Amino acid sequence: MKKQPIGIFDSGLGGLTILNALHRTLPREDLIYFGDTANVPYGSKSKEAVTKFSLAIARFLEKQGVKLIVVACNTASAQALGKLRKEISVPVMGVIEPGAQKAIESTLNRRIAVLGTEGTVKSNAYPKAILKRDHKIRIVQQACPLFVPLVEEHWGKKPATQLIARDYLNRVKKSGADTVILGCTHYPILKTVISDILGRGVTLVDSADTLAQAAHDFLIEQGKFQTKGKGRVRIYASDDPARFKRLAGYLLEEKIGKVHLKKLDL
């Protein structure tokens, strides 16, 4: 049987944190990453727009013969997952469920905070996923819309980013949550900044490793797990691949190869 790749997509760069985790956990699998740089950011756009972008990408990945699609974007997972599962013949995994599961396993005081884009927060996807499992957990949500541009512009280590994070995290600190979900794939890049503000007693949850583990288990279960060879990574961007390659270089753990231009059929 032909080796089938795994498809991963995000609005831009953030999903590379998921790509890293998948590549670490599943080093023999071929991975296709799609960054929708023509339509980034998703976080401040409507559910309808995000669904349209997501569907177009998923259809492209489906045509590449992928065996699994990983929605490596919280906004798209929160707003488009149902629709993708209806319209796409390949299994689709999102980042919300693994993140919610991991947060529940981590919290001791049953108080969880969710950091996300405006779209993710408004969708209430994390609270729904958490309360479905344990309806007594108390949840506070905080939209952090400037985190994405700060990451995309490499401002992670500048004092301005600390100041902005301090502002966003004020309510989270007051809530007493012992577990904070980094509900956007860009946010793990700001882990140190966030952790410095919240203190060591607070666990930061990002879904990358849990998701990679879930993908691993799924492939074994389906008998589609690669046991041989070395996985290759192929990257597509919907606009300005040269710019994407330059920026992705900072985030990707592996050396980045050519970034291919693929415009979406919207």
Next chain:
Amino acid sequence: MKKQPIGIFDSGLGGLTILNALHRTLPREDLIYFGDTANVPYGSKSKEAVTKFSLAIARFLEKQGVKLIVVACNTASAQALGKLRKEISVPVMGVIEPGAQKAIESTLNRRIAVLGTEGTVKSNAYPKAILKRDHKIRIVQQACPLFVPLVEEHWGKKPATQLIARDYLNRVKKSGADTVILGCTHYPILKTVISDILGRGVTLVDSADTLAQAAHDFLIEQGKFQTKGKGRVRIYASDDPARFKRLAGYLLEEKIGKVHLKKLDL
């Protein structure tokens, strides 16, 4: 003859500073504003993508029977103006030429700095427009990619914005320029922050008033100037009009009415 409106467009909210100036200078003219919230931001996207968006909007405005199109976005003016003038039958004005003209009139030491998005800076549109008029002027350019999200998120008055501006303006300060072009329609909203850093000796140039004056002169010249009635403003957004209305309310000098949804044919 039927009253013909003026069409104005921007990637999002920034162009509202131009809308304000046009409404002040031409209070009898009907204005149609188009904010491309489905595709914002333009500043970090390719010339090809920006041209495609701009053309689709200009075609929509043309169909509304406008007598003039004002490209109230520096990135689109820098990258798509030539193409628009070729493809669209209505006269098209950009923000670059009036801004360059005003800066030349303002500078005493013949040193001008240009602040803009990545796209505007890369296009060299301002240096070209300035050097065409006076080839001995010394120019420094600085991309300020975080200014747009800071404005869109209403962070203009927060200390983090000062810190970020201080970083961006470092080179500009060192250059000794006595005139600084605010080469993005979002930036006039940060005028106070920028001016506090650069000091009173530096003149900040935004093209809004010059552009409005140029539009005024053009309409008189063409015999298309309205001498009666009160101008109405009609606003379209390509995604999430409710969100656009909420944010535009902070920027617009007039009370904002309904924001209409108009998806682009791309």
